[in-house]
Amino acid sequence: MSKSKWVIKELSSNISFCDSAKVILSNRLDNLLGAINLFFQEENVENLHDVRIALRRLRYNMELFVDCFDSKKFSIFYKRVEHLQDQSGLLRDLDVLKVNINSLITNGKIKISNKVFKKVEEKRNELKATLKLELMKFTHSKALKNFNSLLS
DSSP states (O other): OOGGGTOOTTOOTTSOHHHHHHHHHHHHHHHHHHHHHHHHHSOOHHHHHHHHHHHHHHHHHHHHSGGGSOHHHHHHHHHHHHHHHHHHHHHHHHHHHHHHHHHHHHHHOOOOOHHHHHHHHHHHHHHHHHHHHHHHHHHTOHHHHHHHHHHO
């Protein structure tokens, strides 16, 4: 694993904890917005996974720095990120389920009704539509604008 993957160039040992928080969270937010854009350009399993990872990284980093920001704006944005993480997780779980079912069929020589695949795919399409709508709302939300203002 390359160390440069984890380096945030704007960080230094000379800045305060809360200033570091702004730099780190700005970086994590930029990564999330980039992942969302890629997902909308090509809605595939890998890009969905990247959105989920970016959401987790932003959310868990937010938890470290909660004391550095206005609690109301921060909390509103945190809840949006948490909700998106939950929504993307539901969709991701179905992708993993499909892989596991296919593995059972291939390796375990188990017969599974096509109805199962159809139901999983129907549910996945429903969840994907919901997630896409939620991601669009998120990228245009007042909560995102307010959070960005906290990072300035």
